[in-house]
Amino acid sequence: MTTTYAALLRGINVGGAKKVPMAELRTLLEGLGLTGVRTHLQSGNAVFGADRGDEESLAAELSAAIEQRFGFGVGVIVRDHRYLRAVREACPFPAAELEARQLHVTYFSEAVDPARFAPVEPAEFRPEEFRLGDRALYLYAPDGLGRSRLAGALARPRLLKGLLATTRNWNTVVKLEELTGV
Template structure:
């Protein structure tokens, strides 16, 4: 008698929730977020910080489908909408590796990455004069924007200019400092 073993391959993902737990608005406790992800059938669920970062494994390869399911579960459980992006471990590693700034020589608060739901055409940023914001700088990557703000995000004039809704209309965007990017790479890598 022969037995057949079926192996399900899983992928490690990070879920990036936009705009939760800020000044008491859209409160999503991390324990409940972990419960939601587990109830959706995901494994190895962990959260990082209170700002909406979760790591999990799934047999699905559909990042958008995973994000949509999580958005629906959050709305059903908490009664408000939260935009979610889901990115796999390989993508997060590629974003970290492609950083155009010397991340290993900068403090995590000086470097940020904004993740987008879709590619952003460089023409959208043509109205910004990079020289007007020096020493702050930005570079566009694959569904990501890297921001170097030597005095931190809170004092960044460039971050303020990049936050104008018209620049990225129709695209979900959420930012993380470089310490968080590094940690998400580590957590999704195994």
């Protein structure tokens, strides 16, 4: 049975570093025997079908193939449609009332203990807010991610040690859930 997944690549095509053309990424994924391959935007989002493996093994396979093809390592998180739908439905903020640039989801490679983020004092960053979900962090940044002080605080290396984390805006969260639902 084929399952549809989204692959979230971390840190590609940003500021001229780690260039991965989407057409080449599609060809690479198809060469691995993945089906129905599509990409979304230039920021490292791919959707594909697979009848083997699980999220972790597929992420490792994609990461190794990207490194072999492009010559640099890229963190990859793979999630299936059911998970992506659950993330969308569990959003603790009123997504329908917000602009997409105000709401972001950071996907984590594994479950996160809330104590990890205890050093971040929410009151210092108001009106910005964050909430933890299932292997995800929801960030409300009314002035956008680029101007968010809270986003910087949450991305401190000591808070993310040992985790792979990659962030998407709400439009991309919604689109990936839709694309994997086919």
